[in-house]
Amino acid sequence: MAAHGASREPIKFAYWVPNVSGGLVISSIEQRTSWDIDYNRKLAQIAESVGFDFALTQIRFTAGYGADNQHESVSFSHALLAATERLQVIAAILPGPWHPALLAKQIATISHLTEARIHVNIVSGWFRGEFHAIGEPWLDHDERYRRSEEFIRVLRGVWGEESFDFQGDFYRFHDYVLKPKPLAPPLIFQGGSSRAARDMAARASDWYFTNGNTPEGIRAQVDDIRAKAAGHGHSVKIGVNAFAIARDSEAEARAVLDQIVEKAIPEAVAGFHHEVQNAGNASPEREGNWAKSTFEDLVQYNDGFKTDLIGTPRQIAERIVALKDVGVDLVLLGFLHFQEEVEFFGKNVIPLVRELEARRLENASAA
Numbered sequence: 001m002a003a004h005g006a007s008r009e010p011i012k013f014a015y016w017v018p019n020v021s022g023g024l025v026i027s028s029i030e031q032r033t034s035w036d037i038d039y040n041r042k043l044a045q046i047a048e049s050v051g052f053d054f055a056l057t058q059i060r061f062t063a064g065y066g067a068d069n070q071h072e073s074v075s076f077s078h079a080l081l082a083a084t085e086r087l088q089v090i091a092a093i094l095p096g097p098w099h100p101a102l103l104a105k106q107i108a109t110i111s112h113l114t115e116a117r118i119h120v121n122i123v124s125g126w127f128r129g130e131f132h133a134i135g136e137p138w139l140d141h142d143e144r145y146r147r148s149e150e151f152i153r154v155l156r157g158v159w160g161e162e163s164f165d166f167q168g169d170f171y172r173f174h175d176y177v178l179k180p181k182p183l184a185p186p187l188i189f190q191g192g193s194s195r196a197a198r199d200m201a202a203r204a205s206d207w208y209f210t211n212g213n214t215p216e217g218i219r220a221q222v223d224d225i226r227a228k229a230a231g232h233g234h235s236v237k238i239g240v241n242a243f244a245i246a247r248d249s250e251a252e253a254r255a256v257l258d259q260i261v262e263k264a265i266p267e268a269v270a271g272f273h274h275e276v277q278n279a280g281n282a283s284p285e286r287e288g289n290w291a292k293s294t295f296e297d298l299v300q301y302n303d304g305f306k307t308d309l310i311g312t313p314r315q316i317a318e319r320i321v322a323l324k325d326v327g328v329d330l331v332l333l334g335f336l337h338f339q340e341e342v343e344f345f346g347k348n349v350i351p352l353v354r355e356l357e358a359r360r361l362e363n364a365s366a367a
């Protein structure tokens with residue numbers, strides 16, 4: 001397949017931080033993964049030693065569909081940064097509960113404490129029940145994105161301008177001076193796949209994170225975002241979610257997927273399905289995350305089976321390079337047994353991806 005604007009840079013690898021209990025699949029299958037800090041510190045150290053670039057924390061304010069305990073994302077991210085030397089950590093942030101002045105200040109300080117290894121993922125909310133539980137107004141889908149975009153503009157202004165003035169519909173600032181500024185501008189990621197999400201990425205974010213999908217499904221989003229971003233003189237990178245099952249044989253890996261789905265907790269998956277209709281399907285075009293998800297897809301919170309990184313290390317490496325061909329810059333990974341599988345993936349899949357990337361560069365320069 002012809003490369004479709006594939007970056008010459010090595011593709012980046014991130015993993016989901018299990019700071020929420022219950023793992024990454026809604027299934028009673030054994031998950032040798034823990035949400036506690038000791039497990040997570042060790043996981044972060046393993047990840048950086050085997051070639052992962054980023055770790056992404058989750059933000060949840062209440063339980064639901066298996067997430068009985070949920071550690072807070074900014075403080076947890078800082079703890080992981082303190083335990084590592086190179087790993088970059090992305091903290092998930094919900095506008096609404098967070099005011100951007102508070103976040104800008106928290107992140108500026110953490111930037112100084114960690115040699116600028118902290119970044120943010122601005123998420124716009126899918127869980128109406130959690131907003132209700134904490135007394136936060138639940139805005140309509142596109143209004144949530146309008147607020148998120150103002151939130152991002154405020155972060156850039158407060159971090160980047162000496163003195164910041166802003167008159168928005170959601171936030172106002174008057175000659176606000178943040179000191180110290182972050183050591184370097186933190187990267188701004190965003191999560192979501194609807195038209196409003198893509199439009200926001202094309203105008204405001206550094207990185208667009210989307211749910212798991214096929215290369216064709218991702219290509220359609222990349223084309224849309226790149227065309228719109230060019231119109232705004234902006235450029236944005238693309239990260240895609242995947243649930244990886246790397247085993248010595250493809251049959252073994254597929255058997256693990258079958259077991260995860262066989263042991264899915266039907267009531268919890270159905271409840272999650274009902275709830276996520278407030279997210280992507282509440283968008284005017286009904287195009288967002290989960291708009292087309294089947295029961296099997298929803299067993300993994302972010303449609304990670306669809307990306308199909310399930311098989312031998314070589315099959316997975318080839319599929320990752322195919323994702324790169326359609327414009328993907330980063331793969332975000334979830335696993336059943338995080339410490340063991342992050343290590344296996346880093347030692348057995350990432351080197352093969354690097355080989356395939358090097359071969360492509362050689363072929364391109366020989367052509």
Ligand SMILES: Cc1cc2nc3c(=O)[nH]c(=O)nc-3n(C[C@H](O)[C@H](O)[C@H](O)COP(=O)(O)O)c2cc1C
Nearest residue numbers: 058059092123124125191192193194197280288289
């Ligand atoms: C990679 C990724 C990470 C996300 N992390 C969180 C999170 O930690 N907390 C949260 O409430 N929502 C999270 N979301 C959900 C999104 O913010 C958004 O609410 C959801 O994708 C629906 O948006 P859409 O209608 O634009 O698809 C995440 C989404 C993606 C793709």
